[in-house]
Amino acid sequence: MKHTVTTFKQAKERGEKLTMLTAYDYTTAKLIEESGIHSILVGDSLGMVCLGYENTLSVTMEDMIHHTKAVSRGAKNTLVIADMPFMSYQTGWYDAVVNAGRLVKEGGAHAVKLEGGKEVCPQIEAIVKASIPVCAHIGLTPQSVNAFGGFKVQGKGEEAAKKLLEEAKAVEQAGAFAVVLECVPAKLAALISEKISIPTIGIGAGAGCDGQVLVYQDMLAMYADMAPKFVKVFANVGEEMKKGFAAYKKEVQEGTFPAEEHTFKIEESILEKLY
Numbered sequence: 001m002k003h004t005v006t007t008f009k010q011a012k013e014r015g016e017k018l019t020m021l022t023a024y025d026y027t028t029a030k031l032i033e034e035s036g037i038h039s040i041l042v043g044d045s046l047g048m049v050c051l052g053y054e055n056t057l058s059v060t061m062e063d064m065i066h067h068t069k070a071v072s073r074g075a076k077n078t079l080v081i082a083d084m085p086f087m088s089y090q091t092g093w094y095d096a097v098v099n100a101g102r103l104v105k106e107g108g109a110h111a112v113k114l115e116g117g118k119e120v121c122p123q124i125e126a127i128v129k130a131s132i133p134v135c136a137h138i139g140l141t142p143q144s145v146n147a148f149g150g151f152k153v154q155g156k157g158e159e160a161a162k163k164l165l166e167e168a169k170a171v172e173q174a175g176a177f178a179v180v181l182e183c184v185p186a187k188l189a190a191l192i193s194e195k196i197s198i199p200t201i202g203i204g205a206g207a208g209c210d211g212q213v214l215v216y217q218d219m220l221a222m223y224a225d226m227a228p229k230f231v232k233v234f235a236n237v238g239e240e241m242k243k244g245f246a247a248y249k250k251e252v253q254e255g256t257f258p259a260e261e262h263t264f265k266i267e268e269s270i271l272e273k274l275y
């Protein structure tokens, strides 16, 4: 079954939970698709988990297009959403449409995601008018890390909670097909999910959201630079990788790898002529 924005709409109507994971390359995208996950986010978390930056601010359009291309080649039946990197849309609706268009046309994405609430509604409206579905992202928006003074839970106080609910309604009104709620108190996220008609996708926002997203390196314990409270390790792949790498090193050094079955043969008569 091919997952599209219609999958998201129907899941919300039917009360079925949506699943989303990040991916940044062909192989992982293929594995995620084969696992039946509804949607892949080519997140700008790419900057941290793949490129080793401290935050997402250095990620470029070229980075995003390059990785989105790889993911869309690996996941033909999954909704591929590409993140719009820092400063590819904040400058205004024209840049937003041009850059969203590049992610679809060059990268092969089916939709784009951008961070922010009311202040980016003109951009959301313009991108949607260009027939590109937009997923919004509110709460902790990592591209605003400097403005927030760090990665912090959002919407805790009365004013902040009210503002977050208003932001969710605003992005819905602007035409977003879904909204990511990041690091938001669980009861507030559940309330927002009740009050809007588009699906909420939570990350650190509790089980009351209409769906969940995680960075795959986090849920597979492959990335240890940060350990957010909301991450659950579903498989200890990082440990398994290290075991595999160490076993390879040991066998190469002992001379047990490559063994006979890993090698190619040549006629002795041919070899003799080379001496």
Ligand code: KIV
Pocket: 022, 041, 042, 043, 044, 045, 046, 083, 137, 180, 182, 203, 213, 215
């Ligand atoms: O960049 C990303 O991976 C994200 C998710 C954390 C939602 O925006």
